[in-house]
Amino acid sequence: MALPKQSEDFPGWYQEVVKQAGLAESSLARGTMVIKPYGFAIWERIQRAFDDRIKATGHENVYFPLLIPHKLLEREAQHVEGFAPEVAVVTHAGGEELEEPLFIRPTSETIFWATYAKWVQSYRDLPLLYNQWCNVVRWEKRPRLFLRTTEFLWQEGHTAHETSEEAIAEARKILLDVYRDAAETVLGLPVRVGRKSESERFAGAVETFCMEGLMRDSKALQAGTSHYLGQNFSKAYGVKFLGRDNSEQFAEATSWGVSTRLVGGVIMTHGDDRGLRLPPLLAPIQVVIVPIYKSDDERALVLDATKRLVGALGDVRVKVDDREGFRPGFKYNEWELKGVPIRLEIGPKDLAAGQVTLARRDNGNKAPVPEAGVVQRVTELLDEIQRTLYEQAAAFRDEHTFEPKDYDEFKTLLTEPGGFLVAGWCGDRSCEDRVKAETKATIRYLPLDPEPVQGACIVCGRPATERATFAIAY
Amino acid sequence: MALPKQSEDFPGWYQEVVKQAGLAESSLARGTMVIKPYGFAIWERIQRAFDDRIKATGHENVYFPLLIPHKLLEREAQHVEGFAPEVAVVTHAGGEELEEPLFIRPTSETIFWATYAKWVQSYRDLPLLYNQWCNVVRWEKRPRLFLRTTEFLWQEGHTAHETSEEAIAEARKILLDVYRDAAETVLGLPVRVGRKSESERFAGAVETFCMEGLMRDSKALQAGTSHYLGQNFSKAYGVKFLGRDNSEQFAEATSWGVSTRLVGGVIMTHGDDRGLRLPPLLAPIQVVIVPIYKSDDERALVLDATKRLVGALGDVRVKVDDREGFRPGFKYNEWELKGVPIRLEIGPKDLAAGQVTLARRDNGNKAPVPEAGVVQRVTELLDEIQRTLYEQAAAFRDEHTFEPKDYDEFKTLLTEPGGFLVAGWCGDRSCEDRVKAETKATIRYLPLDPEPVQGACIVCGRPATERATFAIAY
Numbered sequence: 001m002a003l004p005k006q007s008e009d010f011p012g013w014y015q016e017v018v019k020q021a022g023l024a025e026s027s028l029a030r031g032t033m034v035i036k037p038y039g040f041a042i043w044e045r046i047q048r049a050f051d052d053r054i055k056a057t058g059h060e061n062v063y064f065p066l067l068i069p070h071k072l073l074e075r076e077a078q079h080v081e082g083f084a085p086e087v088a089v090v091t092h093a094g095g096e097e098l099e100e101p102l103f104i105r106p107t108s109e110t111i112f113w114a115t116y117a118k119w120v121q122s123y124r125d126l127p128l129l130y131n132q133w134c135n136v137v138r139w140e141k142r143p144r145l146f147l148r149t150t151e152f153l154w155q156e157g158h159t160a161h162e163t164s165e166e167a168i169a170e171a172r173k174i175l176l177d178v179y180r181d182a183a184e185t186v187l188g189l190p191v192r193v194g195r196k197s198e199s200e201r202f203a204g205a206v207e208t209f210c211m212e213g214l215m216r217d218s219k220a221l222q223a224g225t226s227h228y229l230g231q232n233f234s235k236a237y238g239v240k241f242l243g244r245d246n247s248e249q250f251a252e253a254t255s256w257g258v259s260t261r262l263v264g265g266v267i268m269t270h271g272d273d274r275g276l277r278l279p280p281l282l283a284p285i286q287v288v289i290v291p292i293y294k295s296d297d298e299r300a301l302v303l304d305a306t307k308r309l310v311g312a313l314g315d316v317r318v319k320v321d322d323r324e325g326f327r328p329g330f331k332y333n334e335w336e337l338k339g340v341p342i343r344l345e346i347g348p349k350d351l352a353a354g355q356v357t358l359a360r361r362d363n364g365n366k367a368p369v370p371e372a373g374v375v376q377r378v379t380e381l382l383d384e385i386q387r388t389l390y391e392q393a394a395a396f397r398d399e400h401t402f403e404p405k406d407y408d409e410f411k412t413l414l415t416e417p418g419g420f421l422v423a424g425w426c427g428d429r430s431c432e433d434r435v436k437a438e439t440k441a442t443i444r445y446l447p448l449d450p451e452p453v454q455g456a457c458i459v460c461g462r463p464a465t466e467r468a469t470f471a472i473a474y
Numbered sequence: 475m476a477l478p479k480q481s482e483d484f485p486g487w488y489q490e491v492v493k494q495a496g497l498a499e500s501s502l503a504r505g506t507m508v509i510k511p512y513g514f515a516i517w518e519r520i521q522r523a524f525d526d527r528i529k530a531t532g533h534e535n536v537y538f539p540l541l542i543p544h545k546l547l548e549r550e551a552q553h554v555e556g557f558a559p560e561v562a563v564v565t566h567a568g569g570e571e572l573e574e575p576l577f578i579r580p581t582s583e584t585i586f587w588a589t590y591a592k593w594v595q596s597y598r599d600l601p602l603l604y605n606q607w608c609n610v611v612r613w614e615k616r617p618r619l620f621l622r623t624t625e626f627l628w629q630e631g632h633t634a635h636e637t638s639e640e641a642i643a644e645a646r647k648i649l650l651d652v653y654r655d656a657a658e659t660v661l662g663l664p665v666r667v668g669r670k671s672e673s674e675r676f677a678g679a680v681e682t683f684c685m686e687g688l689m690r691d692s693k694a695l696q697a698g699t700s701h702y703l704g705q706n707f708s709k710a711y712g713v714k715f716l717g718r719d720n721s722e723q724f725a726e727a728t729s730w731g732v733s734t735r736l737v738g739g740v741i742m743t744h745g746d747d748r749g750l751r752l753p754p755l756l757a758p759i760q761v762v763i764v765p766i767y768k769s770d771d772e773r774a775l776v777l778d779a780t781k782r783l784v785g786a787l788g789d790v791r792v793k794v795d796d797r798e799g800f801r802p803g804f805k806y807n808e809w810e811l812k813g814v815p816i817r818l819e820i821g822p823k824d825l826a827a828g829q830v831t832l833a834r835r836d837n838g839n840k841a842p843v844p845e846a847g848v849v850q851r852v853t854e855l856l857d858e859i860q861r862t863l864y865e866q867a868a869a870f871r872d873e874h875t876f877e878p879k880d881y882d883e884f885k886t887l888l889t890e891p892g893g894f895l896v897a898g899w900c901g902d903r904s905c906e907d908r909v910k911a912e913t914k915a916t917i918r919y920l921p922l923d924p925e926p927v928q929g930a931c932i933v934c935g936r937p938a939t940e941r942a943t944f945a946i947a948y
């Protein structure tokens with residue numbers, strides 16, 4: 001079935017790509033999803049990219065329980081306010097009603113910090129640099145595959161430090177050296193990094209840092225957040241230590257996460273009207289080979305050449321589509337839909353000419369390559385496609401970044417063509433709320449480091465205190 | 475704190491090793507655990523060993539939801555009987571009581587097969603060869619870290635096939651080529667494979683295949699199971715397909731799993747009175763280097779030599795313990811407790827003599843090695859220690875495998891020295907139950923393929939129909 005055009009029905013296009021490319025489907029319990037093999041293979045490669053960097057920056061993986069005594073949630077006031085409405089609660093187990101209900105983690109600050117109270121006595125016990133990969137449950141009102149599901153998979157880092165300087169540096173290192181680097185280098189997602197405004201902060205955070213991408217429908221996607229939590233959780237859970245000066249101090253905290261939502265980000269950043277386009281470093285299949293033949297003799301020759309080519313391609317992730325009973329054109333469409341970066345076609349004519357036909361998914365170009373040069377060409381092209389997808393996305397983002405001169409232009413640009421709108425903001429919640437109410441746009445980020453600002457608030461005209469970047473977001 | 479001796483207090487020894495080696499601890503909700511960094515690093519390597527083999531045999535990873543509508547549990551009669559008493563139930567979410575309660579998966583046959591009903595129409599859609607790594611919850615009455623916890627981590631494979639022959643071959647392939655191979659090759663666990671008796675089968679299985687290890691306290695540990703489920707689930711969930719002969723057929727099923735329990739198996743198979751002993755292929759740290767120095771001059775020289783050595787060791791997983799303020803003897807104890815296979819000590823005397831001191835964890839031997847030969851010696855020794863640990867465990871198991879001549883000897887041997895008792899069995903449930911009631915021993919496995927049997931049932935004296943292997947098990 002043909003995909004809807006992105007320009008005509010972006011949500012419909014997204015839904016059909018997720019379905020037809022075999023990435024995921026809705027499951028039975030409301031808002032839950034089944035991640036199908038191809039979607040999960042993409043997630044496994046995302047995990048690898050982030051996990052490598054999390055470990056390279058000195059963090060270790062752990063596993064904390066799914067189920068948490070309900071009373072633990074109540075300790076940090078902002079946190080409970082933010083998450084209590086979303087939690088799922090276990091009231092019965094082992095055939096009996098539980099004396100105390102358990103909640104399913106929507107995020108794990110509560111149980112990490114209740115446990116850290118046992119682990120931290122002295123400054124010598126710090127820092128704690130731990131991360132876990134797990135599932136979390138948040139009761140979403142309007143679920144959407146990958147972007148917002150009742151259960152999702154993610155990693156959540158929870159670190160404890162001696163000083164606020166160290167904790168802030170940690171939260172920023174994760175944002176820049178782990179998250180942005182993995183997103184840009186491997187996923188090919190150009191992201192803007194910054195701080196959240198108070199209203200968009202994580203419940204319980206002193207400061208939330210974020211990375212934001214721009215999707216091809218000009219909407220923003222929050223792709224990862226890293227929080228400086230100050231002493232909010234150490235005070236709520238009693239994580240005290242004897243400092244270097246022999247005084248009792250509360251630990252300083254960070255937490256940070258990226259989730260299966262990134263799969264949605266990859267789809268909506270790179271995809272086109274033919275389906276997915278996967279950056280080679282992320283693609284579970286980098287090269288698909290389609291052998292073409294009619295007679296049995298041709299079949300033997302072509303499959304033999306295919307086998308040699310697979311061997312020569314070594315570490316490249318290659319799939320040979322030798323399914324019988326499907327026409328080459330059908331196979332081409334399927335692998336284009338699935339976003340495989342390079343397709344090689346090998347038929348009798350190619351063999352006779354000592355060549356294979358190479359098709360690029362990113363731009364659709366198709367040309368013969370001499371057999372002897374295929375490996376080198378593929379290797380070069382994988383690099384080139386990785387770079388091209390990133391650059392196209394960055395160019396799109398830059399072309400959709402505007403500095404409206406007044407609130408009218410702000411509203412016009414937001415409607416058409418949409419994108420990131422950079423504008424002065426007085427710092428007042430009421431102006432932020434008014435923009436949201438009137439346009440659905442929110443402040444996606446403020447500069448990572450507060451900067452001196454000139455000019456006026458785009459809404460009220462009073463002097464601006466921040467340069468805010470607004471967008472309509474997922 | 476000194477560990478209890480294995481021979482005097484094996485459960486106490488286990489508990490202290492888990493604690494002191496930093497593997498895990500109990501968490502707040504009853505029966506749940508926190509897997510700490512070192513314990514999780516071991517689990518990550520176990521995952522790698524099994525996941526590589528699961529993928530190499532043609533399976534793909536997926537992810538199915540944690541929460542399942544309660545009514546789905548009721549479809550397969552034996553399955554509900556087995557699992558309903560253990561499930562945890564979510565009754566409230568998003569601040570409201572749910573119209574229909576959800577249960578947390580204790581295993582995922584229900585949701586996989588409810589979903590497979592949508593995915594399978596024709597024999598062309600088969601086989602489905604899927605696996606997931608996830609958490610499951612079973613309300614355990616007597617939890618024990620790693621061995622039996624309310625929540626545990628595992629992989630569960632769920633496959634659908636055209637014929638029973640194919641499904642049985644799948645269940646056996648997983649047992650032999652995936653589970654046994656990973657357990658023996660990487661974890662160094664010698665395992666016996668076989669069939670379960672009817673009373674020990676998975677709830678809903680036609681046949682349960684298993685691998686069983688023998689721990690150093692002479693108790694057996696079920697280390698992995700692979701089930702042939704016949705058409706029980708396809709009939710319960712309506713997974714029908716149009717066969718090659720155009721007739722409507724029900725799919726044939728398997729499921730199979732190994733869990734974090736394997737960490738417990740590794741501890742209890744290889745550990746000794748000094749703590750863990752990790753097989754090199756599994757060990758997160760294969761070599762620990764302890765630099766020894768007093769003066770600053772010595773420090774510079776020794777750390778320089780250490781750095782060169784780390785570089786020379788290349789891909790070997792090396793940890794340098796250069797913590798200040800701890801005596802070498804303290805460090806030796808700690809790394810012995812943590813089971814690191816090889817320790818290298820480098821001090822000024824070693825440097826002067828052009829050597830390093832090498833200590834093996836498996837047998838405690840300690841000897842100098844010329845500096846030029848260290849890399850080769852380490853490489854050889856890692857292989858040798860891997861082999862030695864396996865062989866020691868296999869020898870222990872063989873020395874603790876008996877063929878008692880009558881039920882009296884059976885009971886005597888079971889008490890002292892304990893182990894696997896191989897005996898004739900009439901096949902009657904009442905004899906199996908009597909053994910369990912009187913001795914706590916259960917049938918751990920029957921031969922993988924039924925064999926002709928001579929002799930009498932060890933309990934009732936009637937003709938034996940099976941050669942059963944009994945043991946007291948975890």
